[in-house]
Amino acid sequence: MTVPLALLGLLEREPSHGYDLKRDYDAYFGRGKPLPPGQVYSTLSRLARDGKVVMGEVGPGTGPDRKRYVITDLGATELQTWLATPAEAEPHLQTVLFTKVVLALLLERDAAGYLDAQRAAHLGRMRELTEVRRGGSLVDRLLADHGLFHLEADLRWIDQTAARLGALAEEVRG
Template identity: 80%
Template sequence: MSVPLTLLGLLEREPSHGYDLKRDYDAFFGKGKPLPFGQVYATLGRLARDGKVVVGDVEPGSGPDRKRYVITDTGATEFESWLVEPVEAEPHLQTLLFTKVVLALMLGRDAEAYLDTQRAAHLQRMRELTAVKRDGGLVDALLADHGLFHLESDLRWIDLTAARLDALAAEVARP
């Protein structure tokens, strides 16, 4: 996730204070990993330095003055370019799951036990995401579905690989 570009997108919607940007980011994009306040303000500082946002109205607050950030034409252009660019198609052919299985086989370790442990971890995460989907709104449900579909795909791969472990072990063994 690109925090700077996401903040630019939120600012294109409307000028906002850092606090409001963090709240919106966390509500829509930070499920399970909220954005630290320090990162919000450091990112806004870099965006301002690079001419992508400017500080608009400054309002007194209960603490320091509250700055309202406004996206510039440069920031809007960069955001638009990013928005229309397709996301790199996943997955990469060399995944961590695959690497662990092959290394386990190369080293004579129990790759099947690793796959069983990984399957259990995936199923636990799927239960968690199903609860999020059931208890949340549409945004939560769509995010949970995205994760569930990826996990389902991984589970199919785990099952297929478990069925082919002997053949894979023979192929990766030293001659």
């Protein structure tokens, strides 16, 4: 998900100040990785420059005046198009995992050890996400499920790659 489109979606719901947009973004999308305030305002500035939002009323705040942002028809059209367009199918053909394995093999380093360490890290993260599933809100449980499914796919790939390391080493060292 891109930050500009998420902010447009929050603005379509209701006009908001940057502070409120950050709070809502973090509550819905930023679990574990909150959006930096500077990114909110730089994104709003670009959206305004591109005619997708406009500043509405400006009111006093505890610091500088608080600018209220409103989505424009152009912004609403872009949001609707994005929502209606299916996301590009994954996976990327060259992931970080793959890159590390190939480089380890090319440099005659311990690719199997790397895969073992990565497997252990994935299993640790899966345990954490399983705990979230047990006690979290519905949103947290669904996000944990999403993460778990991706980690499970990675683990299958790690196992297959580990079983084929010899053949892969021959191929990449050619």
